[in-house]
Amino acid sequence: MAELEVRDLTVEFNTSGGYVLRALAGLCFDAFDGELVVVLGPSGSGKTTLLSCLAGLLTPKSGTVTFRGQEITGLGGRAGATYRRHTVGIVFQAFNLIPSLSARGNVRAPLRLAGVPRRRSQERAETLLGTVGLSDRLGHRPAQLSGGQQQRVAIARALVHDPPLVIADEPTAHLDYVQVESTLRLIRTLAEPGRLVLVATHDDRITNIADRVIDLAPHAVQPEEDSQRVTLDAGEVLFEQGDPACIVYFIEEGSIEIYRARPGGGEHQVAIVEPGQYFGELGPMLNLARSASARALTPTRLTGMTVSAFKTRVPAPAVSACSDPLAAT
16 A cells, blocks of 8 residues: 555645646655655746645645545644654755754754753754764754755754655755765665655656656657647637647637636736747747647637747747747747
Protein backbone atom coordinates (compact mmCIF):
# COMPACT_ATOMS: atom_id res chain seq x y z
CA MET A 1 0.00 0.00 0.00
CA ALA A 2 1.25 3.49 -0.86
CA GLU A 3 2.54 5.64 1.99
CA LEU A 4 1.46 8.82 0.21
CA GLU A 5 -1.55 9.09 -2.09
CA VAL A 6 -2.34 12.22 -4.12
CA ARG A 7 -5.66 12.10 -5.95
CA ASP A 8 -7.05 14.63 -8.44
CA LEU A 9 -5.26 17.51 -6.72
CA THR A 10 -6.31 20.87 -8.15
CA VAL A 11 -5.13 24.24 -6.81
CA GLU A 12 -6.17 27.67 -8.06
CA PHE A 13 -5.04 31.17 -7.08
CA ASN A 14 -6.58 34.57 -7.65
CA THR A 15 -3.72 36.68 -8.99
CA SER A 16 -3.07 40.40 -8.59
CA GLY A 17 -3.48 40.65 -12.36
CA GLY A 18 -7.18 39.93 -11.97
CA TYR A 19 -7.34 36.38 -13.35
CA VAL A 20 -7.45 32.84 -11.99
CA LEU A 21 -4.25 30.79 -12.14
CA ARG A 22 -4.52 27.01 -11.96
CA ALA A 23 -1.23 25.89 -10.42
CA LEU A 24 -2.12 22.17 -10.33
CA ALA A 25 -4.83 20.41 -12.29
CA GLY A 26 -6.00 16.90 -11.38
CA LEU A 27 -2.59 15.67 -10.21
CA CYS A 28 -2.43 12.00 -9.16
CA PHE A 29 0.50 9.91 -7.90
CA ASP A 30 1.57 7.43 -5.22
CA ALA A 31 4.80 7.24 -3.24
CA PHE A 32 6.06 4.49 -0.95
CA ASP A 33 7.96 4.18 2.31
CA GLY A 34 11.72 4.65 1.99
CA GLU A 35 11.58 6.30 -1.42
CA LEU A 36 13.32 9.44 -2.63
CA VAL A 37 10.76 11.13 -4.88
CA VAL A 38 11.79 14.00 -7.14
CA VAL A 39 9.11 16.48 -8.20
CA LEU A 40 10.53 17.92 -11.40
CA GLY A 41 9.44 20.95 -13.37
CA PRO A 42 10.34 24.50 -14.44
CA SER A 43 9.48 27.61 -12.44
CA GLY A 44 5.73 28.09 -12.27
CA SER A 45 4.88 24.42 -12.82
CA GLY A 46 3.40 23.97 -9.33
CA LYS A 47 6.26 22.32 -7.41
CA THR A 48 6.15 24.58 -4.37
CA THR A 49 2.34 24.53 -4.47
CA LEU A 50 2.42 20.74 -4.27
CA LEU A 51 4.85 20.76 -1.34
CA SER A 52 2.65 23.29 0.47
CA CYS A 53 -0.30 20.91 0.11
CA LEU A 54 1.79 17.99 1.39
CA ALA A 55 2.87 20.08 4.37
CA GLY A 56 -0.73 20.97 5.21
CA LEU A 57 -0.01 24.66 4.59
CA LEU A 58 -2.35 25.06 1.62
CA THR A 59 -5.90 23.86 1.03
CA PRO A 60 -6.54 22.80 -2.58
CA LYS A 61 -9.66 23.64 -4.54
CA SER A 62 -10.35 19.93 -4.92
CA GLY A 63 -8.69 16.54 -4.57
CA THR A 64 -7.03 14.83 -1.62
CA VAL A 65 -3.61 14.18 -0.10
CA THR A 66 -3.42 11.16 2.20
CA PHE A 67 -0.35 10.17 4.21
CA ARG A 68 -0.34 6.91 6.18
CA GLY A 69 -4.11 6.75 5.91
CA GLN A 70 -4.67 10.30 7.20
CA GLU A 71 -6.17 12.84 4.83
CA ILE A 72 -4.05 15.97 5.11
CA THR A 73 -6.24 18.25 3.02
CA GLY A 74 -8.96 18.15 5.66
CA LEU A 75 -6.76 19.07 8.60
CA GLY A 76 -6.97 22.44 10.27
CA GLY A 77 -6.39 24.16 13.58
CA ARG A 78 -4.71 22.03 16.24
CA ALA A 79 -4.82 18.86 14.11
CA GLY A 80 -2.98 20.62 11.31
CA ALA A 81 -0.38 22.03 13.68
CA THR A 82 0.20 18.58 15.20
CA TYR A 83 0.64 17.07 11.75
CA ARG A 84 3.19 19.72 10.72
CA ARG A 85 5.11 19.38 13.97
CA HIS A 86 5.37 15.60 14.23
CA THR A 87 4.79 14.14 10.77
CA VAL A 88 6.45 16.41 8.23
CA GLY A 89 9.87 18.05 8.15
CA ILE A 90 10.33 20.99 5.77
CA VAL A 91 13.60 22.12 4.16
CA PHE A 92 13.05 25.59 2.72
CA GLN A 93 14.71 26.86 -0.45
CA ALA A 94 16.03 30.00 1.30
CA PHE A 95 17.21 28.02 4.38
CA ASN A 96 15.19 30.33 6.71
CA LEU A 97 17.79 30.18 9.46
CA ILE A 98 17.65 32.73 12.30
CA PRO A 99 20.73 34.97 11.80
CA SER A 100 21.28 35.65 15.50
CA LEU A 101 21.34 31.97 16.49
CA SER A 102 24.16 29.50 16.11
CA ALA A 103 23.78 26.29 14.10
CA ARG A 104 22.99 24.53 17.39
CA GLY A 105 20.47 27.23 18.30
CA ASN A 106 18.68 27.02 14.97
CA VAL A 107 18.22 23.27 15.31
CA ARG A 108 17.20 23.56 18.97
CA ALA A 109 14.60 26.26 18.30
CA PRO A 110 11.70 24.00 17.18
CA LEU A 111 12.46 21.59 20.01
CA ARG A 112 12.29 24.35 22.63
CA LEU A 113 9.05 25.65 21.08
CA ALA A 114 7.64 22.12 21.45
CA GLY A 115 8.53 22.14 25.15
CA VAL A 116 11.53 19.82 25.00
CA PRO A 117 13.81 20.46 28.04
CA ARG A 118 16.95 22.52 27.44
CA ARG A 119 19.47 19.70 27.95
CA ARG A 120 17.58 17.17 25.82
CA SER A 121 17.08 19.70 23.04
CA GLN A 122 20.78 20.56 23.05
CA GLU A 123 21.80 16.90 22.90
CA ARG A 124 19.36 16.25 20.06
CA ALA A 125 20.61 19.28 18.10
CA GLU A 126 24.24 18.28 18.48
CA THR A 127 23.49 14.71 17.45
CA LEU A 128 21.68 15.84 14.28
CA LEU A 129 24.38 18.36 13.38
CA GLY A 130 26.92 15.57 13.76
CA THR A 131 24.81 13.40 11.45
CA VAL A 132 24.97 16.08 8.72
CA GLY A 133 28.71 16.58 9.22
CA LEU A 134 28.71 19.84 11.19
CA SER A 135 30.03 18.78 14.60
CA ASP A 136 32.78 21.38 14.23
CA ARG A 137 30.33 24.21 13.40
CA LEU A 138 27.93 23.97 16.36
CA GLY A 139 28.58 27.54 17.54
CA HIS A 140 28.78 29.18 14.11
CA ARG A 141 26.04 31.57 13.04
CA PRO A 142 24.56 31.40 9.51
CA ALA A 143 26.73 34.26 8.24
CA GLN A 144 29.82 32.23 9.22
CA LEU A 145 28.67 29.18 7.24
CA SER A 146 28.82 28.41 3.53
CA GLY A 147 25.64 27.89 1.54
CA GLY A 148 26.08 24.14 1.70
CA GLN A 149 26.62 24.24 5.46
CA GLN A 150 23.52 26.38 5.96
CA GLN A 151 21.55 23.86 3.93
CA ARG A 152 22.81 21.08 6.20
CA VAL A 153 21.67 23.02 9.27
CA ALA A 154 18.25 23.40 7.63
CA ILE A 155 18.11 19.65 6.97
CA ALA A 156 19.10 18.88 10.57
CA ARG A 157 16.37 21.23 11.80
CA ALA A 158 13.79 19.44 9.61
CA LEU A 159 14.70 16.15 11.32
CA VAL A 160 14.32 17.25 14.95
CA HIS A 161 11.06 15.35 15.51
CA ASP A 162 12.19 12.40 13.38
CA PRO A 163 9.35 12.94 10.86
CA PRO A 164 8.28 10.10 8.55
CA LEU A 165 7.84 12.62 5.71
CA VAL A 166 10.53 15.12 4.66
CA ILE A 167 9.98 17.63 1.88
CA ALA A 168 12.67 19.88 0.40
CA ASP A 169 12.06 22.82 -1.92
CA GLU A 170 14.90 23.38 -4.43
CA PRO A 171 17.58 22.26 -1.95
CA THR A 172 20.42 22.83 -4.44
CA ALA A 173 19.27 26.20 -5.82
CA HIS A 174 21.89 28.33 -4.03
CA LEU A 175 24.80 25.89 -4.05
CA ASP A 176 27.87 25.45 -6.22
CA TYR A 177 28.59 22.07 -7.79
CA VAL A 178 30.82 20.91 -4.92
CA GLN A 179 28.12 21.71 -2.35
CA VAL A 180 25.43 20.18 -4.58
CA GLU A 181 27.20 16.83 -4.56
CA SER A 182 27.48 16.60 -0.79
CA THR A 183 23.92 17.86 -0.24
CA LEU A 184 22.44 15.31 -2.64
CA ARG A 185 24.42 12.52 -1.03
CA LEU A 186 22.96 13.54 2.33
CA ILE A 187 19.40 13.75 0.98
CA ARG A 188 19.77 10.31 -0.58
CA THR A 189 20.66 8.83 2.80
CA LEU A 190 17.56 10.35 4.42
CA ALA A 191 15.25 8.19 2.32
CA GLU A 192 15.16 4.93 4.22
CA PRO A 193 12.58 2.56 5.70
CA GLY A 194 10.39 4.63 7.95
CA ARG A 195 10.91 7.86 6.04
CA LEU A 196 9.69 9.14 2.68
CA VAL A 197 11.55 12.11 1.12
CA LEU A 198 10.19 14.41 -1.60
CA VAL A 199 12.43 16.94 -3.33
CA ALA A 200 11.06 19.66 -5.62
CA THR A 201 13.55 20.90 -8.20
CA HIS A 202 14.03 22.17 -11.73
CA ASP A 203 17.42 20.39 -11.87
CA ASP A 204 16.96 17.14 -13.79
CA ARG A 205 20.39 15.88 -12.62
CA ILE A 206 18.72 14.89 -9.35
CA THR A 207 16.51 12.39 -11.14
CA ASN A 208 19.49 10.06 -11.45
CA ILE A 209 19.40 9.29 -7.73
CA ALA A 210 15.60 9.24 -7.37
CA ASP A 211 13.41 6.19 -6.84
CA ARG A 212 10.45 7.95 -8.45
CA VAL A 213 10.06 11.11 -10.57
CA ILE A 214 6.89 13.23 -10.74
CA ASP A 215 7.24 15.48 -13.80
CA LEU A 216 5.09 18.61 -13.58
CA ALA A 217 6.31 20.13 -16.84
CA PRO A 218 3.51 20.50 -19.38
CA HIS A 219 3.74 17.80 -22.05
CA ALA A 220 1.40 17.87 -25.02
CA VAL A 221 0.96 14.90 -27.33
CA GLN A 222 2.95 15.73 -30.44
CA PRO A 223 0.95 15.56 -33.71
CA GLU A 224 1.98 13.04 -36.32
CA GLU A 225 1.89 15.66 -39.09
CA ASP A 226 3.49 19.11 -39.26
CA SER A 227 0.15 20.80 -39.97
CA GLN A 228 -3.52 20.03 -39.55
CA ARG A 229 -6.84 21.69 -40.32
CA VAL A 230 -9.22 22.53 -37.47
CA THR A 231 -12.84 23.59 -37.81
CA LEU A 232 -14.75 25.16 -34.90
CA ASP A 233 -18.36 26.12 -34.42
CA ALA A 234 -19.19 29.46 -32.83
CA GLY A 235 -18.62 29.20 -29.06
CA GLU A 236 -16.46 26.07 -29.31
CA VAL A 237 -13.32 26.12 -27.12
CA LEU A 238 -10.02 25.34 -28.84
CA PHE A 239 -7.93 25.09 -25.67
CA GLU A 240 -8.10 26.21 -22.04
CA GLN A 241 -5.66 27.98 -19.77
CA GLY A 242 -3.28 25.45 -18.22
CA ASP A 243 -3.49 22.96 -21.10
CA PRO A 244 -0.20 21.59 -22.49
CA ALA A 245 0.85 23.30 -25.72
CA CYS A 246 2.48 21.98 -28.89
CA ILE A 247 0.55 23.67 -31.72
CA VAL A 248 0.62 27.22 -33.17
CA TYR A 249 -2.58 28.30 -34.90
CA PHE A 250 -3.20 30.42 -38.01
CA ILE A 251 -6.73 31.68 -38.67
CA GLU A 252 -7.90 31.08 -42.24
CA GLU A 253 -11.51 32.17 -41.71
CA GLY A 254 -13.55 33.41 -38.75
CA SER A 255 -12.28 34.84 -35.45
CA ILE A 256 -10.90 33.59 -32.14
CA GLU A 257 -11.35 35.19 -28.72
CA ILE A 258 -8.47 34.92 -26.24
CA TYR A 259 -9.71 35.18 -22.64
CA ARG A 260 -8.96 34.43 -19.01
CA ALA A 261 -11.27 33.56 -16.12
CA ARG A 262 -11.75 36.24 -13.46
CA PRO A 263 -11.69 35.51 -9.72
CA GLY A 264 -15.23 34.99 -8.50
CA GLY A 265 -16.58 34.25 -11.96
CA GLY A 266 -16.75 35.96 -15.31
CA GLU A 267 -14.08 36.39 -17.97
CA HIS A 268 -11.54 38.95 -19.15
CA GLN A 269 -11.09 39.30 -22.90
CA VAL A 270 -7.41 39.57 -23.79
CA ALA A 271 -7.59 39.77 -27.58
CA ILE A 272 -9.52 38.88 -30.72
CA VAL A 273 -7.54 37.19 -33.48
CA GLU A 274 -8.67 37.63 -37.09
CA PRO A 275 -7.97 35.84 -40.42
CA GLY A 276 -4.32 35.99 -41.48
CA GLN A 277 -3.08 36.21 -37.89
CA TYR A 278 -1.54 33.53 -35.67
CA PHE A 279 -1.61 32.85 -31.93
CA GLY A 280 -0.40 30.39 -29.30
CA GLU A 281 3.24 30.28 -30.36
CA LEU A 282 5.05 30.89 -27.06
CA GLY A 283 3.68 27.85 -25.26
CA PRO A 284 5.05 25.32 -27.77
CA MET A 285 8.31 27.24 -28.28
CA LEU A 286 9.08 27.57 -24.54
CA ASN A 287 7.41 24.37 -23.28
CA LEU A 288 4.88 26.34 -21.25
CA ALA A 289 1.26 25.58 -20.51
CA ARG A 290 -1.37 27.73 -22.19
CA SER A 291 -1.62 31.03 -20.30
CA ALA A 292 -5.11 31.82 -21.61
CA SER A 293 -8.10 30.10 -23.20
CA ALA A 294 -9.22 30.36 -26.84
CA ARG A 295 -12.67 29.88 -28.38
CA ALA A 296 -14.35 30.65 -31.67
CA LEU A 297 -16.52 33.76 -31.88
CA THR A 298 -17.86 32.66 -35.25
CA PRO A 299 -17.58 29.48 -37.35
CA THR A 300 -13.81 29.32 -37.77
CA ARG A 301 -11.23 27.42 -39.84
CA LEU A 302 -7.66 27.21 -38.58
CA THR A 303 -4.36 25.62 -39.55
CA GLY A 304 -2.48 24.14 -36.63
CA MET A 305 1.30 23.83 -37.00
CA THR A 306 4.17 22.30 -35.08
CA VAL A 307 6.91 24.68 -33.96
CA SER A 308 9.22 23.58 -36.79
CA ALA A 309 6.53 24.13 -39.41
CA PHE A 310 5.66 27.49 -37.86
CA LYS A 311 9.29 28.64 -38.00
CA THR A 312 9.40 27.72 -41.67
CA ARG A 313 6.29 29.77 -42.40
CA VAL A 314 7.28 32.68 -40.12
CA PRO A 315 11.12 32.66 -40.02
CA ALA A 316 11.49 35.42 -37.39
CA PRO A 317 8.31 35.83 -35.36
CA ALA A 318 8.53 38.83 -33.06
CA VAL A 319 5.26 38.58 -31.12
CA SER A 320 1.92 37.00 -31.79
CA ALA A 321 -0.87 38.86 -33.51
CA CYS A 322 -2.62 39.16 -30.13
CA SER A 323 -2.41 42.49 -28.34
CA ASP A 324 -0.84 40.61 -25.41
CA PRO A 325 2.07 38.50 -26.79
CA LEU A 326 1.74 36.10 -23.85
CA ALA A 327 -2.02 35.76 -24.19
CA ALA A 328 -2.23 32.31 -25.69
CA THR A 329 1.06 30.65 -24.91
